[in-house]
Amino acid sequence: HDVVDLIRAKRDGAALPADAVAWLIDAYTHGRVADEQMSAYLMAVVWRGMASDELDHWTSAMIASGERLDLSGLTRPTVDKHSTGGVGDKVSLVLAPLVAACGAAVPQLSGRGLGHTGGTLDKMEAIPGWRADLDPDTMRAVLADVGAVICAAGPGLAPADRRLYALRDVTGTVESIPLIASSIMSKKIAEGTSALVLDVKVGTGAFMTSLADARELARTMVGLGTRAGVRTEALLTAMDTPLGRTAGNGPEVTEAVETLRGAGPPDLVEVTVALARVMLDIVGLSGGSGARPDPAEVLASGAAYDVWRAMVAAQGGDPDAPLPSAAFTRTVPAPADGYLSRLDARALGIAAWRLGAGRARKEDPVSAAAGLRWHATVGEQVQAGAPLIELYSDDEATFPRALAALADAVSVTDEPPAPTPLVLDHIR
Numbered sequence: 001h002d003v004v005d006l007i008r009a010k011r012d013g014a015a016l017p018a019d020a021v022a023w024l025i026d027a028y029t030h031g032r033v034a035d036e037q038m039s040a041y042l043m044a045v046v047w048r049g050m051a052s053d054e055l056d057h058w059t060s061a062m063i064a065s066g067e068r069l070d071l072s073g074l075t076r077p078t079v080d081k082h083s084t085g086g087v088g089d090k091v092s093l094v095l096a097p098l099v100a101a102c103g104a105a106v107p108q109l110s111g112r113g114l115g116h117t118g119g120t121l122d123k124m125e126a127i128p129g130w131r132a133d134l135d136p137d138t139m140r141a142v143l144a145d146v147g148a149v150i151c152a153a154g155p156g157l158a159p160a161d162r163r164l165y166a167l168r169d170v171t172g173t174v175e176s177i178p179l180i181a182s183s184i185m186s187k188k189i190a191e192g193t194s195a196l197v198l199d200v201k202v203g204t205g206a207f208m209t210s211l212a213d214a215r216e217l218a219r220t221m222v223g224l225g226t227r228a229g230v231r232t233e234a235l236l237t238a239m240d241t242p243l244g245r246t247a248g249n250g251p252e253v254t255e256a257v258e259t260l261r262g263a264g265p266p267d268l269v270e271v272t273v274a275l276a277r278v279m280l281d282i283v284g285l286s287g288g289s290g291a292r293p294d295p296a297e298v299l300a301s302g303a304a305y306d307v308w309r310a311m312v313a314a315q316g317g318d319p320d321a322p323l324p325s326a327a328f329t330r331t332v333p334a335p336a337d338g339y340l341s342r343l344d345a346r347a348l349g350i351a352a353w354r355l356g357a358g359r360a361r362k363e364d365p366v367s368a369a370a371g372l373r374w375h376a377t378v379g380e381q382v383q384a385g386a387p388l389i390e391l392y393s394d395d396e397a398t399f400p401r402a403l404a405a406l407a408d409a410v411s412v413t414d415e416p417p418a419p420t421p422l423v424l425d426h427i428r
C-alpha cells in the first residue's frame with residue numbers, strides 16, 4: 001500500500017478494505033507512516049466518517065497493535081464500565097467495588113484526566129501509597145482475590161491508540177464519533193472483559209453536549225463491542241449538573257467513601273445503582289429472582305465498602321489514611337434567595353481544573369487536595385449570602401481564574417425547577 005493513495009481515497013470518501021486499514025495502523029505504529037500523513041488521514045476521517053465494516057477493521061487493527069489480556073481463568077464473570085467523562089464523576093470508585101460485592105469481577109483499566117473532566121487514576125492516586133501500575137499477572141491476582149481492580153492500562157494494550165490519541169489531541173481530530181468509539185473500544189476489548197457497560201454522558205460538562213450525538217456514539221460503541229464478542233450496552237446519563245457534591249481528586253475520593261458507607265448524595269447513588277443493575281443483568285447476576293440482592297441494598301449494607309478497602313490495600317493504599325488537605329480555601333456565596341436551578345457542570349469542571357485538580361498537558365502533575373465542594377445542588381433551596389461553593393487549592397494564585405470560571409455558573413429562581421431524569425436512555 002501507498003499511504004498517499006490511502007489518504008487520497010479517504011479524502012474522496014472511500015471506505016478502506018480490511019488489508020489497507022491493517023497496513024495503515026501497523027505502519028503508523030512502527031513509524032513507517034509519518035505523523036503528518038496520519039494527521040491528514042485522521043482529518044479526512046473527521047470529515048468523511050467511516051463505514052461500519054471499516055470501523056470494525058480499524059478497531060481490530062488497533063487491538064492487534066498490542067496484546068489482548070486473557071481473563072478467562074476467573075471463576076466469576078467479568079464486566080467493566082467505561083464513562084465518556086463528566087464533572088464530579090466518581091461513579092467508578094463506587095461502582096467497581098459494588099458490582100464485585102454483588103458477585104461479578106470488575107477489571108477496570110482506567111486513564112488519567114486531560115482537560116476539565118477528571119481521570120479515575122488521578123482520583124485513586126490521592127490515596128496515600130496507592131499504585132496504579134500493575135503488571136498483567138498482578139492485575140489478574142487482585143481481580144481474583146478482591147473481585148475488582150482499578151489500574152492503569154499497561155503500555156502493551158492498544159499501543160496504536162496511545163500514538164493516535166496524542167496526535168489527535170494536537171491536530172483538532174479528537175471530535176469524531178468513529179475515532180472516539182474505536183479509541184475507547186480498542187482498549188476495553190483488549191482488556192479482556194466479557195461484558196461492558198458504557199456510561200455516555202450528555203450535557204455541558206460532557207464530551208457530547210447533544211442527546212443525538214451521544215446516542216450515535218453509544219450506538220457505535222455498542223455495535224463495535226457486540227460484533228467483537230463483548231456483550232455491550234450503554235446508558236445515556238445527564239451531565240449538565242456535576243454529580244454529587246465534589247469535584248477534584250481527593251474531594252471525590254472522600255465523597256466516594258461516604259457513598260460506600262451508605263451516606264452518598266442521591267444523584268450519585270442513582271447513577272451508580274442504575275449502571276450496576278445493567279452490569280449485573282448482562283452477566284446474568286441480576287436480582288429479581290429473589291436469590292440475589294439488589295445493588296441498592298448491597299450499597300446500603302456496607303458490603304461494597306469492605307471490597308473497596310481490600311481493593312485499595314491490594315494496591316499499596318491505606319484506606320484509613322487521611323487524604324491531603326488544601327492549604328487555601330475560598331467560598332462563593334449563593335447570589336439570591338430561592339431554588340438552585342442551574343449549577344453548570346462545565347464551569348465547575350473548569351474551576352476545579354484551574355485550581356490544580358486537572359492538567360493542561362499530559363505530563364503535568366495534578367493536586368490531590370485541589371477542587372470544589374458545593375453545599376446545594378439543582379432543585380435545593382439556597383439563601384443569599386450563605387456559602388454555596390467551597391474552593392480548595394495548594395496555590396493561592398489559582399483562585400482568581402477559578403473564581404472567574406464560576407462567575408456565571410449558578411442560577412437561582414423563585415420556584416423550584418422541574419425535576420429532570422438522570423438516566424436518559426438505554427442502548428442495547
Ligand code: URA
Nearest residue numbers: 165179180181183184
Ligand atoms: N477517550 C478516549 O479514550 N478516546 C477518545 O478518543 C476520547 C475519549
